[in-house]
Amino acid sequence: MHVLKDISFDVAPAEVVCIIGPSGSGKSTMLRCLNFLEHPDIGTVEVDGLKVDVSLPARETAKTINQIRLRTGMVFQSFNLFPHMSALDNVIEGLVTVKRMDKNQAVEIGKSFLNKVGLATKFHEFPARLSGGQQQRVAIARAMAMQPRVMLFDEPTSALDPELIGEVLQVMQQLVEEGMTMLTVTHEMGFARKFAHRVFFMDAGRIIESGAPEQVFEHPQDQRTRLFLSAIEKKR
């Protein structure tokens, strides 16, 4: 069974792409193919000049895949912070363990990123003592500390209580304004409308429609896009 079919697109530096669509349409799977949390069966993935032909045997692609992961930051729906580490240790883990950075230097960088996401007072808190919104902001800081070229957001606000969504979106907005290249799977149409340069509508494993937000939201070409958008409108 094919989960994804005929997926082909380029994203320019500093471009913000939002991916919308009904659940089960393959949005998350597609995003996870970009840093190989899912392994596509055929095709190529290229990130920042690093190209992987996925049909090659694993031992030939492993190294490039790891390099791609170093240049992509990922934020998960369920945060996936390391529960046995403080907020700061979560953020510096990649710097110290993967990049072999000096601990003091890593701590400096870690603190500056936690500052940036508004958690200057929470360095030494463990994830369990943070709210969902705070945890997700730590997760964003953890990804950003690795200084990725691309950020992948997999429904970053879907697991949050409604009153906590704003603080996470605000941090994401900050990244948009700094010119970060971003791909975001989201149900936050407001965010997509306002900040996306391009919106993909996916259904049944295909990108059905893609274009500027005003075009996709105001003048959807495909019947499925119209149905999806009107269903969302009704829910409001």
Next chain:
Amino acid sequence: MTTDSQLQAEKIYALQQSRVQKFRTGTTISLIILLVLLIVAFSGIDLTGMGIPFRTIQLDSAFMRENAAYIIQGLGDTIVLAIVSIFLAGALALLGALGRLSKFPPAYAIATFYVSLIRGTPLLLQLFFFFLALPQLGIRLNGWTAGVLALGINYGAYMSETFRAGIQSVGQGQREAALAIGMNQRQILTRVVLPQALRIIIPPFGNDFISMLKDTALVAATGFVHEVLWRANTVGRQKFKSMETLLIAALCYWAITIIFSALQTRLEAYLARGERGR
């Protein structure tokens, strides 16, 4: 209204507390009675004088006093044997668990084979195999080495299932988050998975250690490790006073089990406290 319901809640709470207290007191009294009965049973007092046609067990207390120190000194070997063996068992259990979780067929097969073979045969047989059968192949192990190997390999097989469960309890999302920041498999295991798995593994690991403390007695069968049971048997047989010496040995094992169980309870409480913070 508020004060009324508060009063009622306090009453219910007090009632519950008094029930708990009653149960505790009752248990303590019962335990003391059982202990006194046990002591009386071995006290040598002749109850026929009091009209009860029963004579308690007569022990040679002078002989016990003379030999107690010698038997108790075996505890050192018992504890060292258990500690060395539990470390070997832990290492094998980790390898076994990783093997059972491996997608590499030979690793999975070897781990499965190990667990099946060792769990399918008696510990005493394994001990004899190392001590008595290997010399036929020119491999002569002393009692200590054979004992540690048998205990470690045996417990390692049982514990590998515990380790496997502990490792599996760490969610897939943790591995994905680690992969996403570029960690390799070894880093994921040592930095992310094992520290979390240990919280699950440590309590049963402690239970296994306490259980092993007593299984070290099997190593007495080699005749070359002078731990508690070996000493008790040796002295007891010479003078035909095994009742006395085995009682001393039993008290030794019981005492260290109580001590290590108490430590275990505190350790579990400590780990659970961290758990609540999650």
